[in-house]
Amino acid sequence: MTNTLKTFTPLAWRNLWRNPRRTVITLIVVSIGLWSVLFFNSFLNAWMQASKDATLSLLIGQGQIHAPGYLDDPSIEALMPPPSGKLLAALNDPRISNWVARLQLPGVVESEYKTLPINIMGVDPEAEKHISSIPGKVVEGHYLTSTSDAGVVIGLHLAERLKTGLGRRVILMSQNTEGKLSEQSFDVIGLFDADQATEDYYAFTGIKAAQQYVGLKNQIAQIAFAIPVEENLDPVLSKLKQAAPDLDIRSWKELSVYLATSDSFMKGFIYVWLAVVFSLMAIGIVNTQLMAVFERTHEFGLLRALGMKSRRVLLLVTLESTFLIGFGVLLGMLLSGLSIYALSGGIDLSGFAAGLEMAQGGQVLFPKLDPVAFLVFSLLVWLLGILVALWPARRASRLSPVEAMRYAS
Amino acid sequence: MKTPNVTCRGVGKVFGKGELAVKALVDVDLDIMPGDFATLAGPSGSGKTTLLNMVGALDTPTSGEVTIEGQPLGKLNKSELSDLRLNRIGFVFQAYNLIPVLSARENIEFVMELQGIPANERKTRAQQVLAEVGLKGLDNRRPSELSGGQQQRVAIARALVSRPSIVLADEPTANLDSKTTSELVALMYRLNQELGITFLIGTHDPRVMEHSRRHIELLDGRIASDTKI
Known part of the structure; x- marks a missing residue:
C-alpha cells in the first residue's frame, strides 16, 4: 500500500x-x-x-437560588434566610466568581400622574457592582451607596412613563409581613439605561431599606451567582443542590428560556x-x-x-x-x-x-x-x-x- | 516441440443481439509461437482489432477459448486478467497512448511500479530499454515534447519493459510518416531477432508486412490465410 x-x-x-x-x-x-x-x-x-x-449580566447571572415556590408565586411568604453553613461554603467555591443576595418583591410604583406595576429590588450595591451591569448603566444621578440607602434607582423609560425624574419622589407599595400594604416614598437618586423590559419593571433600593420597609429582618428572595466558565455550570449547580437540597436552584437556561x-x-x-x-x-x-x-x-x-x-x-x-x-x-x-x-x-x-x-x-x-x-x-x-x-x-x-x-x- | 504463446480455438465474437447482431469473429483457430513476428492483416472491419483484444485479454469471446501460455482466459476473473495483461502481454497502440503527465522514463517505469519492482531496478531497466529503442537522453521529456515516432518508441519500450511473452501492436505505424515507419518496423524486427520477443501486429501497412515472417489474413472475421514466409 x-x-x-x-x-x-x-x-x-x-x-x-x-x-x-x-x-x-x-x-x-x-x-x-x-x-x-x-x-x-x-x-x-x-x-x-x-x-x-x-x-445574564443584567440581573440573572449564570444561576439563581430561591425558596421553593417563589418563582411560581413571588410573594413575601416565599422568602428564605441569607446563605449560611454548607450553602455559604458552596457559594464560596472558586468556580463562582461572585454572588449576591437580593430581596425582590412585587409591588407598584406611583407618581403624581401614574401607578405602574414594578419589581422592588433590595440590593447590596457593592456586591451588585461585581455581578450586575445595572450599576454601570446609571446615566443620570448615581447608583445606591449602601444597603441602607433609601433612595431608588429606576429605568429611564419608567421615569418617562411616570412623568417623574431625578430628585423627585415616588411611592413604592408592596405587601408587608403582616399581609397589609406598606407604602413609602423614595427619592429618585438615579436613572439607568438598559433594555426596555428591565427599565419598565425594576426599581432598585438598598436591601436593608427594603427589608425594613416591609417588616422583614434579614430574609431574602434570591441569590444570583456568576460562573465565568460555562463548562463549570453543571458541576457547580450539582454542588449547590447538594449543599441546599430544600432550595430551588436553577441555571440561566431554566430562568431565561428564550435565551x-x-x-x-x-x-x-x-x-x-x-x-x-x-x-x-x-x-x-x-x-x-x-x-x-x-x-x-x-x-x-x-x-x-x-x-x-x-x-x-x-x-x-x-x-x-x-x-x-x-x-x-x-x-x-x-x-x-x-x-x-x-x-x-x-x-x-x-x-x-x-x-x-x-x-x-x-x-x-x-x-x-x-x-x-x-x-x-x-x-x-x-x-x-x-x-x-x-x-x-x-x-x-x-x-x-x-x-x-x-x-x- | 514448442508450446504456443497464444492459442485460439473456435473463437467467435458477436456484437449486438437479434437482427442487429454482427459477427466480428467466426470460429478462429490460431497458434502464435514463441519468437513469431506475425502480421495480422485484412480490410477494415475484418476483425483484426477484435482478435487482438481477445488475445490481449481485453475482451472475452462469445464462443471458443483463448489460452495464453497454457492458461485459459475464460477461467480467470477480472483481477487475474489484469495481472496477466500486466505481466505477460505488452501493448502498442495506434495513438501511442502515453500518460501525458509522465515523462518518457516515468511512462516506462509506471508499468514496473504496478508490478512492484523496486525503484533502483526500475530506473536501470527503464534507461536500458530507452537506449534499446534509441531514445537515450530523452528520459525526462513529456509525451508532448516528443515527435510521433519518438512517442511510439516510448510505447514500444513500455510494452517491452515488463518482459512480456507477447507484444500486441494494433496499427502501430498508422500515424507515422514513411521514414519513421521504416525505423520503427526495423526496431521491432531487431527486438524480435535479438531478444526473441514475439510480436503480433495488426496492420495493413505494406512496409510492416515486408518484415513479417508470418502473415495472417483475416476476412469477414475468419482466417482467410496463414502463411509463413
Whole structure:
C-alpha cells in the first residue's frame, strides 16, 4: 500500500493540474464553502456570547437560588434566610466568581400622574457592582451607596412613563409581613439605561431599606451567582443542590428560556448551514470530478489495459479528490483564520441597537477562533468531500478497458 | 516441440443481439509461437482489432477459448486478467497512448511500479530499454515534447519493459510518416531477432508486412490465410 501511494501521489498531483481552471474553480468552491461555515460558526458563537453577556449580566447571572415556590408565586411568604453553613461554603467555591443576595418583591410604583406595576429590588450595591451591569448603566444621578440607602434607582423609560425624574419622589407599595400594604416614598437618586423590559419593571433600593420597609429582618428572595466558565455550570449547580437540597436552584437556561432556546437553536443552526453549504459544494465537487473522469475515459481504459486493477484506478482518482478537497479545506481554514483574526477586535453593531434589544443581542460581537470546531468542521468537509468524490472515482474504476479506449482522448 | 504463446480455438465474437447482431469473429483457430513476428492483416472491419483484444485479454469471446501460455482466459476473473495483461502481454497502440503527465522514463517505469519492482531496478531497466529503442537522453521529456515516432518508441519500450511473452501492436505505424515507419518496423524486427520477443501486429501497412515472417489474413472475421514466409 505504501509503495502504491508513493507511485500514485505524484501522478495524482500532476493530474490535478492538467486542467488548472477546473482545479482552481473546485478549490474556490471548497474554500469559500468552508470559510462560510467556519466564519459563520464563529460569528454565531460571538452573537450568542454577546447576547448571554448582555442578558445574564443584567440581573440573572449564570444561576439563581430561591425558596421553593417563589418563582411560581413571588410573594413575601416565599422568602428564605441569607446563605449560611454548607450553602455559604458552596457559594464560596472558586468556580463562582461572585454572588449576591437580593430581596425582590412585587409591588407598584406611583407618581403624581401614574401607578405602574414594578419589581422592588433590595440590593447590596457593592456586591451588585461585581455581578450586575445595572450599576454601570446609571446615566443620570448615581447608583445606591449602601444597603441602607433609601433612595431608588429606576429605568429611564419608567421615569418617562411616570412623568417623574431625578430628585423627585415616588411611592413604592408592596405587601408587608403582616399581609397589609406598606407604602413609602423614595427619592429618585438615579436613572439607568438598559433594555426596555428591565427599565419598565425594576426599581432598585438598598436591601436593608427594603427589608425594613416591609417588616422583614434579614430574609431574602434570591441569590444570583456568576460562573465565568460555562463548562463549570453543571458541576457547580450539582454542588449547590447538594449543599441546599430544600432550595430551588436553577441555571440561566431554566430562568431565561428564550435565551436558552436561542442558544441551542444557534448551535443546531450551524449544522443546518453546514448541510446547505456542503450540498452545494458536493454538487460542484461531483460535477468537476465527473468531468475530469469523463475527459480521461480513454486514459483510464489504457491504464486498465496495461494491467492496472480497478481498485487502483479507484485509489488514483480518490487520491486526486483527496488532494483537491484537502487543499481547498486548507485554503478555507486560512481564509477563515485570517477573517476571524481581522474581526477579533469586535464587530460594532450598535447602529442596530433597537433591533438587537428586541432579539436580546449584544451590541459588540467578538468573533473567536474555536479550535475544536475549526478542526472538526474542516475534517468533516474534507471527509464528506472525499466521500462524494468516490462516485466519479468508482465510475472510472468500473470502465471496461475496450469500451473506455474507444473514447477519443 | 514448442508450446504456443497464444492459442485460439473456435473463437467467435458477436456484437449486438437479434437482427442487429454482427459477427466480428467466426470460429478462429490460431497458434502464435514463441519468437513469431506475425502480421495480422485484412480490410477494415475484418476483425483484426477484435482478435487482438481477445488475445490481449481485453475482451472475452462469445464462443471458443483463448489460452495464453497454457492458461485459459475464460477461467480467470477480472483481477487475474489484469495481472496477466500486466505481466505477460505488452501493448502498442495506434495513438501511442502515453500518460501525458509522465515523462518518457516515468511512462516506462509506471508499468514496473504496478508490478512492484523496486525503484533502483526500475530506473536501470527503464534507461536500458530507452537506449534499446534509441531514445537515450530523452528520459525526462513529456509525451508532448516528443515527435510521433519518438512517442511510439516510448510505447514500444513500455510494452517491452515488463518482459512480456507477447507484444500486441494494433496499427502501430498508422500515424507515422514513411521514414519513421521504416525505423520503427526495423526496431521491432531487431527486438524480435535479438531478444526473441514475439510480436503480433495488426496492420495493413505494406512496409510492416515486408518484415513479417508470418502473415495472417483475416476476412469477414475468419482466417482467410496463414502463411509463413
